[in-house]
Amino acid sequence: MTTALIQKDHQAADLDVARIREDFPILGRQIHGKPLVYLDNAATTQKPNAVIDRITRYYTHENSNVHRGVHHLSEVATAAYEGARGTVKRFINAGSEKEIVFVRGTTEGINLVASSFGRTNVKAGDEILISAIEHHSNIVPWQMLCQERGATLRIIPVNDAGELLMDQVRAMLNERTRLLAVGHASNALGTINPIREIIELAHANGTTVLIDGAQGVPHLEVDVQDLDCDFYAFSSHKVYGPTGIGVLYGKEALLEAMPPYQGGGDMILSVSFDKTTYNALPYKFEAGTPDIAGVVGLAAALDYVSALGLPSIAAHEHDLLLYATEQLEEIDGLRIIGTARHKASVISFVLEGVHPHDIGTILDQEGIAVRTGHHCAQPVMMRFNVPATGRASFGLYNTRDEVDALVRGLERVIEVFR
Amino acid sequence: MSDLRELYQQVILDHNRNPRNFHELPAATRKVEGYNPLCGDHYTIYLDLDGETIRDVAFVGSGCAISKASASVMSSMVKGKSRDEADALFERFHRLVTGDSSLSADELGKLAAFSGVSEFPARVKCASLAWHTLHTALAGAENVVSTE
Numbered sequence: 110m111t112t113a114l115i116q117k118d119h120q121a122a123d124l125d126v127a128r129i130r131e132d133f134p135i136l137g138r139q140i141h142g143k144p145l146v147y148l149d150n151a152a153t154t155q156k157p158n159a160v161i162d163r164i165t166r167y168y169t170h171e172n173s174n175v176h177r178g179v180h181h182l183s184e185v186a187t188a189a190y191e192g193a194r195g196t197v198k199r200f201i202n203a204g205s206e207k208e209i210v211f212v213r214g215t216t217e218g219i220n221l222v223a224s225s226f227g228r229t230n231v232k233a234g235d236e237i238l239i240s241a242i243e244h245h246s247n248i249v250p251w252q253m254l255c256q257e258r259g260a261t262l263r264i265i266p267v268n269d270a271g272e273l274l275m276d277q278v279r280a281m282l283n284e285r286t287r288l289l290a291v292g293h294a295s296n297a298l299g300t301i302n303p304i305r306e307i308i309e310l311a312h313a314n315g316t317t318v319l320i321d322g323a324q325g326v327p328h329l330e331v332d333v334q335d336l337d338c339d340f341y342a343f344s345s346h347k348v349y350g351p352t353g354i355g356v357l358y359g360k361e362a363l364l365e366a367m368p369p370y371q372g373g374g375d376m377i378l379s380v381s382f383d384k385t386t387y388n389a390l391p392y393k394f395e396a397g398t399p400d401i402a403g404v405v406g407l408a409a410a411l412d413y414v415s416a417l418g419l420p421s422i423a424a425h426e427h428d429l430l431l432y433a434t435e436q437l438e439e440i441d442g443l444r445i446i447g448t449a450r451h452k453a454s455v456i457s458f459v460l461e462g463v464h465p466h467d468i469g470t471i472l473d474q475e476g477i478a479v480r481t482g483h484h485c486a487q488p489v490m491m492r493f494n495v496p497a498t499g500r501a502s503f504g505l506y507n508t509r510d511e512v513d514a515l516v517r518g519l520e521r522v523i524e525v526f527r
Numbered sequence: 528m529s530d531l532r533e534l535y536q537q538v539i540l541d542h543n544r545n546p547r548n549f550h551e552l553p554a555a556t557r558k559v560e561g562y563n564p565l566c567g568d569h570y571t572i573y574l575d576l577d578g579e580t581i582r583d584v585a586f587v588g589s590g591c592a593i594s595k596a597s598a599s600v601m602s603s604m605v606k607g608k609s610r611d612e613a614d615a616l617f618e619r620f621h622r623l624v625t626g627d628s629s630l631s632a633d634e635l636g637k638l639a640a641f642s643g644v645s646e647f648p649a650r651v652k653c654a655s656l657a658w659h660t661l662h663t664a665l666a667g668a669e670n671v672v673s674t675e
Contacts, residue, residue, distance in 0.1 A: 462544075466566040466591035467535075470647060474531050482566050490567070496589050497567045525535050526592075 124417065124425045130506050132157040132413075143476030146511045146518075151296050151324060151455050151502035152480050153346045156410070160350055163409035167402050174398055176375060190401050193408035194391075200411045201341065202332040203358050207390035210357040210364070211399055215323040216246040218342030218357035219290070221394060222319055223250035225367040226340075230317070231287045233259035238281055238289040238316070240265040240273050241492055244296050245485045247321040251290060260287070267492065271298040271447040278307060282314040289318050293325025293341075297486040297500070298447025299430075299455030301329070308338050317363070323347055327504070328426060328453045330419045333358050345403065349504075350410030354403030357394070364390050371396040414505075422505045426454035429503040433512045440519055446493050454503035457484070460519065463526050465499040471525055472499075475518040533643030534650070535592065542596035542640075547603045552585040557667070561588075561660030563652055568594040572660045579609050586657065593641075593650050598657035600637050610665050617658050624654050 130136050133155045138145045147155060167189065173182035175190045194206045203209055212218045227250075231237065237251045241264050248262075255262045263281055266274050273291070282289070289311045294301045304320055311318045322343035325331055333341050340359045346352040359367075369376055369387055373396035378386040387393045414422065433456055437443055442461035460468060469481035480500040483490045490497060501515055552558075552573035561570045568590030575583035584602045589595075601620075605613040619630055620638050626645040635642075644654045 464566075464589075464591035464595075466568075466650075466653065467593070470534070470650060471531060496569070525531065526540065 123421045124505065126425065126506060126508055129417070130508075132159065133506055134158060134161070136506060140476040140478070141474050146475075146477040146514045148501040148503065148507065148511065148515060149478045149480050150327070150504035150507070151347070151453075151484075151500065153352065154327065154349045154504050155506070156349060156351065156406075157413050159413045160406050160409045164351060164402050164406045167405050171405075172402075175401055176392070186401055189405045190399070193404045196408040196411050197356055200331075200415065201326070201356075201358060202334055204334055205361055208333075208358055208361050208364065210359065210391045210394045211404055212342070212355050212357050212394075213353055213400070214344040214346070214355035215321055215342045216250075216344075216355075218340075218355055219246055219319065219321060220250045221357055221370045222340050222342075222359070223254045225370045225394075226317070226363065227251075227254040227258070227288070229366075229368060231255075231258045231260050234285060235260040235287045236263050236283070236285045237261070238263050238265060238278075238286055238311075240291045240302070241267045242271060242273075242295045242298055242300060242486065242489050243290075243292055244321065244323065245487070246323075247290055247292060248488070251288075261285075264488075265291070267300075270449050271295065271300045271489075271493075272449045273300075273302055273307075275303065275306065275310075278310055282310060282316060284314075286311075286314060286316045289316050290321065291318075292321040292323070293331075294328065294453040294455075295447070295486075295489070296324050296455065297484040297489045297498070298449065298457055299452040299502075300447060300449035301325075301451040301453055303451075304338070305336055308336060312337065324453055324455070327414075328419075328423055330423075339363055345407040345410060348407075348410055349413060350407040351403045354400045354407050356407075361390065364394070369393050369396070373397045375399070417505065425505060426503050426507075429507055429509065429512060430454040430456070432509055433501065433503070433515070436512055436516050437519075440516065440523075442523070443519065446495060446498050455500065456502070457498040457500045459495050459498055460522065463522055465497045467526070468499045468519070468522050471522045472515070472518045475514070475521060477515055477518045479515070530643065530646055534647055536640045536643065538600070538637065538640035539592060539596040542599040543592035546586075546595055546599040548585045548606070549587065549599065550585050551587055552583060554583065555585075557664045559660050559664040561656045561663075563590070563594070563656050566591060566653065568653055568656055570594070570598055570657060570660060572598070572657065572664055574661075574664045576610075576665075579611070581605050581608055581610070581613060584661075590656070591650075591653050593644065594653040594656050597641065597654045600640065601657050601661060604637055605661065613661065613665060617662055620658050621655065624651050 171185045173186040175187040197209045308318045317339045319340040320338045326343040327348040342357045344355040376396040446457040465481035555573035556576045557574040570588030573585045586598045624644045
């Protein structure tokens, strides 16, 4: 453990954060006359020039529709779009580009699986297993599916630290469990789930596994083959890419057997009024003109992250997490919600006598952006018996100085309220 | 900081700490829930109506300082008033928090504590929740009010 920490500190030093911050033009902004301290990275991350410029270059020099024209620009756009698929494939080490489906985001990826895989494989009496700390996007699609199919949604409980009870995972998996869907990391608490172990247990039970990777990909190295997960969904905008685009990884054999999710152009080989032949993977799941600029922007973001190196990013964020945890715990009346042993750089907290919404407004006046509310995870709030929390979430460009600014901001909150 | 003091005036901080009429009302003739899903503010407002008069009013629930103080101030202002008077206060309150600065101190009374809210667009819904809920209760509907 000590060795690992020393090694991480060493890696943290590798990241030249002062220089990195120059890559993000928005970080130079002032908010209410104060320098922006952006600590809402679990909601969305800011974008580096590499991403902004790539999107501008696409629209300035390359814009055309993909997979259609024989003209030059269409070839350029198609090459950029398919090249990006290759970048994603390498980033998560998928076995084939056929396994990379571009969607609008994690939410659409999960809905695609619920709709296409779910309707084909889940029957009345079956069970779907999720955890008590899922984001609404990994709850509601399964609820809708269960309602439609007459299946049952079962919830893996967590302990008071916000960690999944693994003996419950073992106990709840049974011959009716068709699918298990859990987050790689919790957006509300920061808990990093032991997904490798969960996947092993589920597979031993013959259960298919989807990982909601929205909070995983920005912080952790993901190797979908090594994990052996069946589906893995993530969003571009949480990993420094543009909004409105995301990825669903699915094992080829599973995707091959699944019916299309939406019908339209690009997902067909031939159409007549009698019969339509669907296109091959991954195009079968990409109906309509895709978000081409979003896809090339996402690839630029992944290239940016790869160049810095996820191990270095993770080490830097872990350092911030430890430092911030230490500093926040010093504040009288502050309680951290979510104290798992393995955490992403997310800190949810409540302050005695002050509602999180008021904390958010006062911090905002200091230029500090945090999320306040239920974080699209109302069941988590109920589990921990709080109406809402404040949440500071750190990204690769945050600094210890910004943690100090947060602490000063919280002291200001206490001053206003006491 | 001046904006902040303008928002979190002493009256608001006081009503947040010690909300008035903050209890259930077994004799209530009407009971309506108000909910702001964005921030989770959630209140139940109880009304005891005697014809056109609000004989008693109370509330329970939880939320931010602005929403709780607003519910508290509202309850203390409308108690004993007629429906029409309560509706007139609601209308004044609405004008105040949406930036109408033409109201006199006399017209506003205790509502003046909420004069800073209009500078914080994200908080207008918090301030308005209890009033919208009261409005619904007076209109006779028994449902959940949302300011989303």
